[in-house]
Amino acid sequence: MLSLRKSKPGFGLDLFDAAETPPPSPTDAIVRVENAGICGSDVHAYEWTDGYGFMVPHLPITMGHEFAGHIVEAGAGSVLPVGTRVTVMPGVDCGVCANCRRGAARNCLARTAIGLTRNGGFARYVTVPAVNLLALPDAVDTELGALTEPLCVGAEAVLTGGVGLGDTVLVMGPGTIGQAAALFARAAGAGKVYVVGKADGPRFDVVQALGFADIIDVAEAPLAEQLDGKKVDVAIEATGYPPSIVDGLGVLRKGGVLVVAGIHPGPLTLPLTDFVRNRHQLRATHGCDRPTWDKVLTLLARDPEHFRPMITHRLPLDRGIEGFELARQRAASKVMLRP
Ligand SMILES: [Zn+2]
Ligand SMILES: [Zn+2]
Structure with a gap:
């Protein structure tokens, strides 16, 4: 075998x-x-x-x-x-x-x-x-x-971030976990979902095929510049690139939540004064809870081709x-x- x-x-x-x-x-x-x-x-x-x-x-x-x-x-x-x-x-x-x-x-x-x-x-x-x-x-x-497993990981990140009705959500990383997070943020009622990547052609194509039009390529200009002063309620990181967390915090509203889902090869340098003054909430997610599997299978069965x-x-x-x-x-x- x-x-x-x-x-x-x-x-x-x-x-x-x-x-x-x-x-x-x-x-x-x-x-x-x-x-x-x-x-x-x-x-x-x-x-x-x-x-x-x-x-x-x-x-x-x-x-x-x-x-x-x-x-x-x-x-x-x-x-x-x-x-x-x-x-x-x-x-x-x-x-x-x-x-x-x-x-x-x-x-x-x-x-x-x-x-x-x-x-x-x-x-x-x-x-x-x-x-x-x-x-x-x-x-x-x-x-x-x-x-199902990567979908559950993305779903758990959305649950960890407490995404709610009408929220603006930033998903950093256009790979499978980011795609799953974007899909479940939408399912959770997000009003707008931005998906961020860097010169990620084939994966941007998938994000588009999943129905997300607000794609940000940070190879063209920095994230904050492209958002033009707009802030997000929840940011979900699925890049595995530590500096993206600082970029995400830079566009997160006061009191907003940033969920770290990536596996990172090195440490992060975090500007702590901004972090504290903005009362940003940094949370981690890894794997998922047992009940999340049933939730994901239910959503998967509702519209598999999606x-x-x-x-x-x-x-x-x-x-x-x-x-x-x-x-x-x-x-x-x-x-x-x-x-
Ligand atoms: Zn996996
Ligand atoms: Zn045990």
Whole structure:
């Protein structure tokens, strides 16, 4: 069975002929992966930028945490039967740490992640805890099902920012998380949504196809200049570029909220006096809460084709490295691999 693996620290990934999966334990299920998306964080791990050292003790590992398919074998403890089309929540909680015990599993102290610290979906079959599986609504195929995880990350950023009716929202970063944040800001009732990027042609095309006309290219002029004195109520950062946070705060209204969702390779220098005087609220979001998955699947089922333009490339798994290069060079927006 072909799998796309991170074998060792350093640049790159390799295609590996992995052993077939043994029968699942009573609490696990085996999923036949049909679609698996390449995430921005997968690209970081591929390039081996700072911040991915946590993977080292777990290598070699099959990557891929955005995937969907159907159950081919289910342990006795699985609620969902064989054949169910599913998407997978990648965060695996330990169930026994102090935070899990107090009902805050999202803050689990010993959390593992499918596709980052245990084998993931860039392979034909993957064994996962059955409780991590969610049945896909009939209207949602496995290609859109594989988009659920990044959609949830974008939705959580919108929830964290408290976007409300009529708000003006600034989304920084036109990639998949930014696209998802823009879509859910609109769904939450935002009156205006600006999407900011830098010379990001292919991803601007997707943003436009999703129905957003207010695109700001900071390669042409600085953000504040292009907004011409207008301020925003909520800013959502999905760039992974620390200075963009200062740019975002520069156009945020007094008392406004800026949500940081990107994974950043270095620290931020923040002008604190402006920050304090404007009572700007800086919040972080990472992953998402369990209920957000159901909210996103409900919205995805309501109008699946609305989300389809987010997927720009579809490749067989044996061309996975090509997919990573397309994503790395920002020639693609979302690349789906088909094992
Ligand atoms: Zn992801
Ligand atoms: Zn725990």
